[in-house]
Every structure is written in C-alpha cells, then in structure tokens.
Amino acid sequence: MLSVITGFLITLIAYLAAKPINKRFPQIPLLVIGMFFVIGILMIFKIPYEKYNTDMNGLFSHLLGYVTVALAIPLAAMRYDDLPLKSVVGILVFASISAVALPMSLAYLLHMSEPTIMAFATRAVTTPIAINIATLLHSPVTLVILIVILSGVIGAAFSSIILRNINDERASGLALGLAAHAIGTAQAWQRGAVAGRYAAFGMAVNAVFTAIWLPTFILFIK
C-alpha cells in the first residue's frame, strides 16, 4: 500500500512539476515533460521502473479506463448535424487503412521480422483494441504496446510543429485522434475543448472500425 502511495506521489509530483514548464514552453507537450520527470525522480530515488510499474499498474489501468469511458461525454455532446458525413467517412476510411498499410509496408521494406511487421498493424489504434488485434494476429503483445504508446507520444510531442499551419481546431483534433489515439487525444484537450472533442471522435470511430476490418481482412488473406 505504501509503495502504491509513493508511486502515485512520484507521478503526481512529476505531473505538477511539468505544468509550469509546459506553460513556459507550450510547444513541448505536458506528457513529454512529465515522463522525463517520472524517469528523473525514479533515478534519483533509485527505484527500478519495473517495481514502480508493478505498483502503479492496478491504479493506473483503472484511471486509463475512466479516461476512455469519459470520452463518451464529449462525443455525445458533439453536434453532428453540421458535419459533412461523406467527407468524414472518407477521412476515417483513409486514415484507418493508411494507418495499417504505411507502417507495415515500411517495416517490410526495411526487412524487419514478420512478428514486428504484424505488430505495426496496430500502430494507430488505442491500447485495448491493439491488444485484442495483436492476439488475433499472433504478434508480440509487449511490442504492440510499445508501438501504440510510442506513436501516441511521437504524435503528441511533435503536434505543435506538424499542425502549426492548420489553424483549425476541428482538423487538428481529428488528426491527433486518428494518428495518435488516446495520448494524442489527451494532447488535443490541452489545445482546447473543440480539438479534444474531435480527437475523441476520431480515436473512438477509428478504433471500432479498425477492430472490425483488420482481423477480418488478415483472417481472409491467411
């Protein structure tokens, strides 16, 4: 119990310490600053990451679950009547297919192993869906989690540079949700409520759509 409280305090201190730095340098996402603080504090107190992760796993898997479920509220509050349905469907289908095809093709061209290529299929879906798809595709689950988390971190970390000329919170949010799933969605909420809502929409629809077509497609070609 004490180690859980210690771990929680480390995470909280890292998060709170990252806030003023993020205010000073808003182009660096809060999450990126925070994770360096977590690693720094763990190193200072010589706490192995594995121990910290084991202690935090139960509590934070609940928190991650609550964040996922909480996305239902902005999704339900969103106005869909002014959304051009054909365009949105077009973007979602393109995003879902390209998010699978691009990393897998790159991994294949770079002569990576077959399990790694298969693991890249899950790059743009949120972790719970990715784990299910990984099981169906027989790809290594730990690698799949690393790919999903890292793509979210990369998308969130570089979003301020990549999206600097977009000037449309709806477009920025949707792109973040589609390309960088839950972590991208958390970053989109830092940009504002409109970006956050569109990111949640993109992430949720992409996750459900990919979870349906990808395993079906793989089972079909096998």
Added chain:
Amino acid sequence: MDQLKGIDWQAWIFTIGLIIFFREASVLVMSQFNHPELGNLTGLLSLLFVLVLWRRFKKIPARLVDTNNKLMRESGFAFLPICAGSLIMLVSMGKEIPLFLVVMFVSTLIPLWIYAKMAKKWL
C-alpha cells in the same frame, strides 16, 4: 478558500460517479464473457448510447460537459507511467532503435499532417 467554494462539487461527484459506474459495470459484464480487456471500450459505447438516447429527449446538462472538459484536460496524468515505460523500453532495444524509430516517426507524423490537411479542406 474562495477557490474551493467556487467548485461545483455536485457536478464533480456526479460526473466522476457516472464514469466509474459505467466503466466498472462494463468490466464486470465483459469479465463474464472472458474479455475484461474490452470493458473500457464497452463502457465508452454504453455510456455514449445512454447519453445519445438522453439527448433525444433532453439537453445534456452543461455542468456535466463542463466538468468533464476540466477532467479531460488533465487526462494526460493517467498516461504518465506507461509513457515513461515506453521510453525506457525503447532505450533497451539496442541496435534496432534507429530502424524502429524511422518506421515510428514516418508512419505517425506524415499521416498526422495528411489527416489534418484533409480535415481542414473537407470539414
């Protein structure tokens, strides 16, 4: 003290309670089908279904949406331990790091830019 008085406690308790209830109930139901990992997604979909149904008859309370917006702004906190872990795991990959990172960067950042451009043009 004034800041504490300004907090809409009722809305916070209701919003958090609603989220916890839907998540835990969904995990419980999905555990019965031997798929507890799908509990989060089922919770999202079931709460969305209930709220969309509610929206057909009544407006979704602004207090619920406002409180949830505040919660979502701090949602990055929940990702901190696994994000730190991904960085550590990446470092431990050794020789494979450059190739792995090339695939990760190209396949994340180019689509991010393309989707944003498409969405800006079409939305």
